[in-house]
Structure formats: structure tokens, C-alpha cells
Amino acid sequence: MSDPLPLDTAPSGDGSAAPYDALLLLSFGGPEGPDDVVPFLENVTRGRGIPRERLEEVGAHYYLFGGVSPINEQNRRLLDALRSDFVEHGLDLPVFWGNRNWAPYLTDTLRELSKAGYRRVLTFATSAYASYSGCRQYREDLAAALAVLEEEGHPLPHIDKLRHYFNHPGFVEPVTDGVLAALEQLPDGVRETAHLAFTTHSIPDAAADTSGPPAAHGSGGAYVAEHLDVARVIVDAVRERTGVEHPWNLVYQSRSGSPSVPWLEPDICDHLEELKASGAAAAVMVPVGFVSDHMEVKYDLDTEATAKAAELGLPVARSATVGADPRFAAAVRDLVEERAATERGGSPERCALGALGPSHDVCPVGCCPARTPKPAAAGADSPYS
Template sequence: MSDERDPSPYDALLLLSFGGPEGPDDVVPFLANVTRGRGIPEERLKEVGQHYFLFGGVSPINEQNRALLAALRADFAEHGLDLPVFWGNRNWAPYLTDTLRDMTLAGHRRIAVLTTSAYASYSGCRQYRENLADALAALAAEGLEPPRVDKLRHYFNDPGFVGPMADGVLTALEELDPRVRDGAHLAFTTHSIPTAAADTSGPVAGHGDGGAYVRQHLDVARLIVDAVREETGIEHPWRLVYQSRSGAPHIPWLEPDICDHLEELHDQGAPAAVMVPIGFVSDHMEVLYDLDTEATAKAAELGLPVRRSATVGADPRFATAVRELLLERAATERGSAVERCALGALGASYDLCPVGCCPARTPRPAAAGADTPL
């Protein structure tokens, strides 16, 4: 097999995602999984779950992961890459531990892992690594020999991730009235997180002032602005803003919120806005509710024309990027020199999360990092 199609030492790929309810009866148990250990009463979970109930209790994330799974399998087959692809979730079926157990019993011993989170942060990276460590420990407790898992590097600045989002912005701009299109502001949105978590995201040397989380998002936003300018000749004004805050009011989180930002744009006389959810791989619940429902309603109240651009989802270019990331990591593990593909100012990310990267408030074991015991 040529190096271009050689996945060794890996014998499988695991798509690891957040999970979501697939019916009204799933909502409260799902939220109980998400908030386990925080002591949140069931009545409060029912209140939080109203966003899901507006959509029949179904989060689109599982269906979108099925689409991505199919896209990955199709891309692998088309390019002669003989590697099975599995899927497991942190918080809902198919559960990560169950999927890893099935993979182990099927004989898989070296597994590459793709998470549906492109950026560095505790909740977007380290927590997935902790979940992997928990699942491997559970297999060991059952008497199974756990496989080795390697998480593929952050892909926020990969052309296969950035390109589809830039095209989505162009499409959204075309949907605006031509009279307001050229002056439209681009509001790049991502999940708000506590400022303390942002400041400690990424390697220790870069901690502070939003850490890697903010820097990576700003880099992607700049790439998209440049791509739109190259296509249209227009440099649209833009800002990185946040959504989906869920923490206690007294704890500082990243701001401004998207709805507050829309009010600011209206007050400043902006003719229109495009919301660009660069922090999300697919159109899951926080995109459907926080942007398509809540923020869109705010814009209508203000009389501000607004559109929302598409996320990457199962775009074939993203599937290609995943294949290339997998083969890049495989070649690196075999000791081969590899040219790493990345756009923007930050360059390609690291294969192993460094010691001290995106720390938890309470230290816990995490797989697939420089601090993971071999």
C-alpha cells in the first residue's frame, strides 16, 4: 500500500461527539447526563429542556453525525482507504464506552479519534480526553485489554473546514437584499465559556487574554473575511461574538453575546448582518435555537436584516480533511516526515495536547495527551 493510503498503525477511526436526545422522553435523561455531578434538580432540567421541546425533543446532532459518518465512509472507500469508522457519544446513545467495547471485542487495538470540536478548550478538547480515559478504565475493569487511542489534532484552520464556511458566508450574503448586502456586518459566533477557562486554553506558554480558544477563532474569522473579500472585492466589518452562555451570573464569561451585538449593530446604523457560527461543526441545537430562533427574533424586533451562514456538517471537503488528518498522523506515528496542512497565522496544531493544556478545575486522568501514562 502506498503511503497516501496507508493508515497503519491505526486499524479504526472513532467519531466522538457530544450526543443529543432523539425524542421528548430523552430530553431530561440526556440533560442529566450532561450535568451529572452538579446536583441540578429534575425540575430545573425540564426548564432547560424547553429549547429541545420546541423541536419535538429532538436534537439534530445525532442525525448530522450519521451524515458525517456516511460521508467519511464514502470518502475512505472512494480513495481506497480500508479503515472502518465507528461512532460514539459522550452523553447519549451510542455511548462512547459501548462503542469502544464493541471495537475492542472486534479486535481493534490502535484507534484514531476525531472529535466534533475544532478548537482548544476544556469542554472542547480536554473533557473529551477525560471521557476517553474513563471509557478505557471501564473496559479494563471489565477484564478487557483497552486499545490505544490517539486524538487527531485540532482542525480549525484546515482548508476543508474553513472553505465550506467561507462559501456559506457568500451564500448568506447573496440572500440579503442587494441594497444592504455590501455593508453587511459579519458576526462570527462561538460558544461562550468562562473567561478563566478561555485564558487557560491551549499550551501553558499562551495562557492569558483568552488563550488559544480566542486566538484560534479570531484566526478563522480573519481567514473567512479574506476569502469573502477575494471573491467579492468587499472587506466586510466583523467581530467575534458569543452565544449559548449557561453558567452562573456571577462568573465572568466571554462576551459580547450575539443578541447584545445585534442591538449594538442596530444602534450603530448597520444595514444588515450575517451570523457565522464558526465554533460549531454542524447545525445542532445551539445553532437552531440560539441563532435561528432567539437571535433571529431579536434581529426582527430591531428591524435588522439578518441571515445565518451554514456550518460545515458533512461537506465532502471536510470528509477529505479528516482523511488527510488521519493519514498525516499515521505517517507521523510511523516516523515519516509529513507536510502539515493549515491556513492562517497559527500553523498546524500539535498531535499531543501538552502538559497543562486546558486544565480542569479538578485534575482527572485524560487519554491521548502528553500527560497520559503509556
């Protein structure tokens, strides 16, 4: 667990974050050495019956980088950015960190928060969009951790989750700047006609169709609708700053699972082949679906897709994710203050760009359902309300 102050220090409950007394940065987690890789993948795939030999094969991606995923170090940088921003702006709210699949584990972090007397915990997940794997699964892990605390006899903190932030200006603006910087990396003469390939994690078609509140976005589901909406905002912002309307598509990466199950397509590598065949001169890969340059960005885009582009003779560049950008940290502060003011009975301004507007604060019943439903915290159907 990462502690901003001694855990025997009682929270004050004062400041503009009231009624909340702590913020939990909740992330996926990743291995930090070769010996961690297979145990980490066992955590990720627990209950699916995947043999160790297959996990060793998947782990090859991590071994290319010394068995270390960048995600934990990037979360440490984000923690530092959040704490610095909060102090600078007088937000009296300690920030803690817990992971779903590797140390510091979520259950351990919540246990220590409970022991220290924290009772109203706001959660910020490092996933910006609505989907089962990007939202409800995090909420299920929160509920599972609270169940452990309940069995151990610890007081249970009340946990809320910040709304989806894919269209918050503090997320969109750094991504837009990253696209502009990537365009500058392309050779002269192809920059103005470069295609923008907005990439995100592929998920099963069924999960995409049922993502978000029931029937909120028609047959397309919230996951795809949110990505398309923010991509349009970024394309418009690039045009306003350069005078160029770049052609663009939403494409997918990092597919896993059975080949017989339909997943969102096209894959980024297939898309690069299509661009080359259509006569495109260059492309920028924009990992709009990811908060930081973790393994699926470093391997699937920087390694695999970049190699495919070189094989095709197609010039490509990859834009940066938001990472620990100060504007992103400020966006988290804004979301915290917005939710806190709402809990106090106020009607704060809710910043959002694009056509979809700000997301809901509380996930309704039936939002992003799983095939096998489990209890989930921080929602209308939470057993720990």
C-alpha cells in the first residue's frame, strides 16, 4: 500500500472534498520483474482454467521488457501528480493506491484504510469508458474486497466511484496535444494527409452491445459510442489548430479469448494493411482507449503494429497517452470536487466535451452486465450502500 500519511492518523473530514475523507486510485496492476509474470497472469485469468504453459507464452510479451510492466511506475507518477495538485489547490484529501491483480492489492489497501478510520472513500479507476471490464469488474472487485473486510470484522468504508471521464477536457486536451506532436514526427509531404487510427481495447461484441445503462445508446452500446464521440472531438480540435481535416477510424487491439467468439474489429494491424492498400501515405496511432503507456500500448502498438507498418512501408507515429499530465491530475481534482459537492446537495458544473455529455455518477441496475453476475460496489445495486 502507498501511504500519504501514517495510517494511525485519523482523517479530518474537512475541506472541499467533504464528505469524503480519502481517494483510492484503483488500477489493474502489473508484474515488476520476471518472477512476477506468471503469478500475475494467474491472478488475471483465475477461474478460467488456462494452463500454465499458455501463460508462459503470453508472458513472452513481458519478458521482452525485462518482465516489468510500465503500469505500476506510471501509477506512482500519477499518485505524485494527484497529491501535488491537491496540495497546490488546497484540497484536503489523502490519496491511496490499490490494484486488482498485483501489489499493492486492493483488499490490502482497503483493510489499512478501514483500520486507520477512513469511512467515505471515493474511487478513481484508471479506465475512462463504460464496459464490463472497464467499470463493473472494478466494482465487483471492490465488493469482493469489502466482503473480505466484513468477514474479518473490520468497519466497512462507504465507497463511491467517480464518473467516466473520457470526455473531460483534462483527458481530451492532452490526447489532442499528443496527436499534434505525433503528426510532427511524420515525414514532410505526408503529414497533411495522414490517417488517424484511434485505438482501444477490443472486447466481445456482446459486451460492447450491453455496455453502459440499458438502452442508453441504442444497439451500439456505450463503449463504442463513447470512443466515437471523443475521437470526433479530437479530430475537430486538430482541425481547428492545423486547418486540416484528417481522415480517421476507430480500431481495436489486444484481443484475447476464443477465436469463435465475435470481438470488436478491425484490429489495428489489419487496419494498417487496409490503409496501405487504399493508398494512404501515413498514419498516426492514437491510443485513446488507454490512460497510460502500459504493456498493451508498448507491445501491441510500439512493437507489433509498428513492425507491421514497417513491413508495409507505411510511415506511422504513435501519440502519447495522458499519463501523469498535470491537466489530467487537475481533471481528477475537478471530478472529486464535483462529486463531493453533489453529495453535499449542490448542483456543480459537470465538465464534458462532445455530444454525449457527462456520464452518470451511480451505475444503474443492469449497467455493463456480466454473464455470471456478481455483487458490485459503488452502484445502485451495491450490497454495500
